[in-house]
Amino acid sequence: MVPTDLRYTREHEWVRVEDGVATVGITAHAADQLGDIVFVELPAVGAAVAAGKTFGVVESVKAVSDLFAPVSGAVLETNGELGARPELANSDPYGEGWMLRISFSDAGELDALLDAAAYEALVAEG
């Protein structure tokens, strides 16, 4: 089951919007597929990210994967804990494993994202 209060990209990121701030991470499915996450590269605070474009990289022991921004905006905060404990993205992908907080303005961008049911269907397809 994926959290129902989030929106999802087809590239397996999630976004939670509260008071004009979008919090972004990767889904449990993505974390599981990657395996042991050992490195997360995130943009600097203040950097602009654009919906559908890469904003960083997550690396497991085996592989390197791009991270895609679900929505556009300026980076307000990144999860510094992931520097020392990248495995948080495996153990608590929707909580302590969060990656970015973005100032968020274009509510229309959310409509382009998947809801929980649609994302679950995507994962089930494989």
Place this chain on the structure above:
Amino acid sequence: MTDEPVEGVRETPLAERHVALGARMIEFAGWLMPVQYAGIVDEHRAVRERAGLFDLSHMGELYVEGPQAGEALARALVSDPPSLQVGRAQYSMICAPDGGVIDDLIVYRLGVEQYLVVANASNTAVVSDALAERLEGMRVVLDDRSLDTALVSVQGPESVAILSDLTDVDLGALRYYAAAEGTVAGVSALVARTGYTGEDGFEVFVEWERAGEVWDAMLEAGRPRGAVPVGLGARDTLRLEAGMPLYGNELDRTTNPFEAGLGRVVRLDKGADFVGRAALQKAAGEPARRKLVGLVVRGRGIARHGYPVLSGEAPTGTVTSGTASPTLGVPIAMAYVTPRDAEPGTMLDVAVREQRVAAEVVALPFYRRKR
């Protein structure tokens, strides 16, 4: 990343067991293989601290027999198989006439006139063809038993305890790079004290149809000692920490054994003329164009296969393998660099995407087990 079976892909006799054990299966060198079960880091640590069980049935087993078997192999390979005592093994390579590596191999002398050559799965057909060509006209028979021979390996400090419960082979008397025939779990087997992890361990060659019984018995004997099944993912991180080359990464047709730091494998002093001799003799006498080094990343990032290595502003080489070392807790890599940058302690940069990340040249291996 898909878990779907691919058309025309071979399965080892243990494929169903891997799936039942929760493995994620991938296509590797034409085989459906487990890349991980519980997770690469957990499996890696199990092998370093306890033991791990590997299915290596995809590897190639080529038997070479006959009155001229040793002589033929001495001419076909860069090492000197007839110098082996019966029951001993050596690391070897088969090279092209230009000295480039076609594959790295382990050669076992099983009898006075019988040898077993073990090749990488990705190269078995090429090696088999090259050997057939090089052995032609000699009193020797080449028998490719790759699809009749399964290979199960147990690696790690608990290996002796696990295997000794199951075999009549005297493991205490079996030295590193030695092999003996016997039984494992009641099945006829060749038991070799070899591996690709940097740990003590054994490789058990058995008949294809009996591999399941042997795997089950080894896993059952291993469980109480903390052994787990280990996939190709951890196999790669284990061998990288141990500084062992992987064909396709550190070794290929454009690389000669001297550049890879493996010149000792090339026996220029042997009597036989061998394929690649002239080129390798020349390579041995010249300064190498590049050298294989170990790198420990000191900055933030992981050096991966294919990433450029720089000395100041100047390109100096390329990363061949890299990962986050589970044992050392830092990113490690192997890379070819120009010889003047190959001294341990030299600070270089690795181009990791748009950034330059500092890395220090270190002596290989990264990890050496305590004996």
